[in-house]
Amino acid sequence: MTTSDLLRICAHDAENPTDSSLREAFSSLHARLKPPFPLTIPSPSEYSQLNQALIYGVLTEPHLAKVHLTHLHAFVTDGYNLFTTTLINLSNESYPKLLQTPRSQLLWISSKLIQVAAVKVETLIISLLRQIRGGDFSEPNLWLCSMLISILVDSWDWLLEEPLAIQCSLFVFLRLLSDHYRLVGRVDLDKLKRMEIEFCIRVLRKNFALCLGIGRDLIRLLQDLVFVPEFKDVWSDLLFYPEKFGVPDFMDISRLYRTRTPSHFFFLTITPEMETQLRFLLTHVKWGNQKRYQAWFAKKHFCTPESETVIVDIVRFICSAHHPSNKIIQSNVISRWAIIGWLLNCCRKNYLLANVKLALFYDWLFFDEKMDNIMNIEPAMLLMVNSMNQYVDITRTLLEFLFLLVDNYDVQRRELILKGVSASFSLLVKKGVVHSLDSLISCDLLSPALREKLASLISSPKLSSIKRLLETCGQQIEVSSTKKCRVEFGR
Known part of the structure; x- marks a missing residue:
């Protein structure tokens, strides 16, 4: 098995191409990385290879890192663009597997690149910020927090x-x-x-x-x-x-x-690794197959009670940053609303459950059709209407929470919030996410008080006119669901 001074490699891991190219460049140019440095101008291919060799040297030879940095300063011609870009790719793709010495050196060289205002150094810092895991109190994660906050302050x-x-x-x-x-x-x-x-x-x-x-x-x-x-x-x-x-x-x-x-x-509050796994779950996993993937994801990312706070970040990411194409929506791939229903079921603390619900409804409170995206509010609506038959408690608790927000989130600006929630319901009906809201208002499994609140909220002229238009066109009064499948919220 190939060993590396850069990455932690397990027996079943495939060879990492970035690690290989950096190591090969370092090996072939090792003799040229010590002073006195040549005065010749490198060709484009030599320039690229020399950057790679110095990256490997900086990350794996801390005792010679200053020498390598001096060498870099002496020949760089692109504002450190190639050097920084390579570090960004390494951080995005391989940070969790970096050995401790390369991790320390990566933070050290990042601070040095800031000092020379290297091209894309801000992207490198943002990439490292993404590697911090919410709800993770392990020593390596807290170390990364401390290092980055120190760099930013300095x-x-x-x-x-x-x-x-x-x-x-x-x-x-x-x-x-x-x-x-x-x-x-x-x-x-x-x-x-x-x-x-x-x-x-x-x-x-x-x-x-x-x-x-x-x-x-x-x-x-x-x-x-x-x-x-x-x-x-x-x-x-x-x-x-x-x-x-x-x-x-x-x-x-x-x-x-x-x-x-x-x-x-x-994207900042979920790691690149978590993003990749969520994207796979939401673009490739079919209905009926999701439970084993959900169990694997939960075991990996919600393994401690503290780590569950990242569920809030995941819900905001799903609602506001992952907007599937029409092809995915019309396919048999598990829907965003179903994944969020499962995530709600993963919450074991009341305050965390409240924060997840707030994350789900947050854009509803201030929604404006001119500037907001309907895809941000769609998951909450579909989760409520698709849960009525088998999981009516989810529908009930979500509606109760939404009305609680309307009345109490900001009492001084209640009219603004009421307008936002009303606009959300209005657009969801107008765009056909649901054909009507009658199924919610007439659901006997919901309390009369809750249905009365909903009816009062949607009795605005705009929503009433939409309903009359749909009835005139002879559209069937039913919940429009992008999926006809049975929902599995179980962990």
């Missing part, structure tokens, strides 16, 4: 020049802080929590104009930190003194509510 001036990097960093560390702060009795976490708090507060106070680009999910993340003393003033100012953030056109929190969070933020 590189503040660079960070201010990279809007996407500062937004992504804030998004990730607000999310992680909600996990880290809940875990008490871990002295080793105190320093990390302090750094995360100070970093997030600094970004929010000094660069709020950039923070607005995150959109409404910034509020969802901050809401999870209301119990952190340092964030109380932030919340107070958001609600009552928005002018303190120094952004002229930010006069009310509703500005953030009305801003849809761009989909790329939802």
Whole structure:
């Protein structure tokens, strides 16, 4: 079996092509990697091979890393683009398998590339942020958190020049802080929590104009930190003194509510490995075969009670970032709503279950057809209507939670939320996701009070006119389901 100084390789693993090419380049050019360095200009092929050799040397020879970096500085002609791009690919594809020394060196060289403003270094940092796992309190994961927050703090001036990097960093560390702060009795976490708090507060106070680009999910993340003393003033100012953030056109929190969070933020809180597995589940697994894949996924990613917090991230990813094609929707592939129904069943803590439901309905609360995507709200609707026959408790609890949000999420802006939820139901009927809502209103398994609330909500002129139009056209009053199959929510 081939051994590697770069990756952890098991007996059944196929040869890693990136590892092979880096190792071969290093082996063939090893004699040229020591000073004095040649003064000749390398050809394009030699330039590529030399970059690969130096990457392998930097990652596997920490005692010579500074020499290799000096060599790189001496001949680089592309703004470090090839060097950085290779590191990004290595991080995305192989970070979980990197040995500890290469991991440490990868963080070290990333900080050095920031110092020289290397091309794509912000993408490299974002790639490393994606490798942090939510709900994971293992030593390697906490080490990665500490290393990255330290790099960001030390590189503040660079960070201010990279809007996407500062937004992504804030998004990730607000999310992680909600996990880290809940875990008490871990002295080793105190320093990390302090750094995360100070970093997030600094970004929010000094660069709020950039923070607005995150959109409404910034509020969802901050809401999870209301119990952190340092964030109380932030919340107070958001609600009552928005002018303190120094952004002229930010006069009310509703500005953030009305801003849809761009989909790329939802990739940040799931690892590339998890994304690949979710994509496979949602594009290749057929109805009737999903239970064994779900069990495997749960065993791998929800193996501890703490790790279940990542379910919130997965639901936001499925709703807001994974939008299947019509070909997939019309096929026999397991639907997004069914996967979310299973994920709800995986939650063992009440507060976590509430957060998952909020993640599912969050875009409903502020929905605007002109700027929001119907695919973000479709899974919740289909989950409710397709659960009525065999899993009516899911329909009931979801509707109850939705009405609870309408009445209590933000009492001062209830009309805005009521408008968003009403617009969601309206568009879902208008676009034929469901032919009508009569099946919900007339479901005897739901309480009269719940059906009355729903009927009241959808009695707006817009929804009533849609219903009359469908009846006039002679369309059958039934739930429109993209699937006719039996749902399996069991773990």
